[in-house]
Amino acid sequence: MDITSPCVVTLVWTLSDAQGQLIDELTDPVEFFYGGDDLLPKVEEALAGQTTGFEAQLHLEPENAFGDYDPALVCYEEKAIFPDDVEPGMQFEGLPEGHTTADMPEDLIYTVTEVYPSHVVLDANHPLAGIALRIQLKVLEVREATVSEVGAGSVSVSPLAVMNGAPPDEPLH
Secondary structure, three states: OOOOOOEEEEEEEEEEEOOOOEEEEEEEEEEEEEOOOOOOHHHHHHHOOOOOOOEEEEEEOHHHOOOOOOHHHEEEEEHHHOOOOOOOOOEEEOOOOOOOOOOOOOOOEEEEEEEOOOEEEEEOOOOOOOOOEEEEEEEEEEEEOEHHHHHHOOOOOOHHHHHOOOOOOOEOO
């Protein structure tokens, strides 16, 4: 089966920065919805029309990966509004109640990057923002997307599709 929208592709990959430093290695095959939001547009572009066994090495500049780093997405908040055990690496969906920084997006994931005695530094940039990436990938399988996958635009089961009566594993065709 050729890779066309919508379908599901099973991939393995090695992801590194532009200097070749390993960032992530996906050795266990993972399914991704092709034609939705599961894959970066440039990865989908490379996969278009290909089939099982296809291999590619891609170089993605930040604008084609996770975007440029935006210093406006970093803020400082009083430590008192966080749990006592706050530490770097913790994440919060939106800013905690009681935040004082105005005009920060509510719908982002904020990562704690530093903790000081009086304040906490939060960063809503994707961890790979501003980084050029190299991805070496291989397509292990291509299959039809199910009705629920198409409804969700992702391999995860869409609660809306199931609520509308679509079995989660029913093939699209």
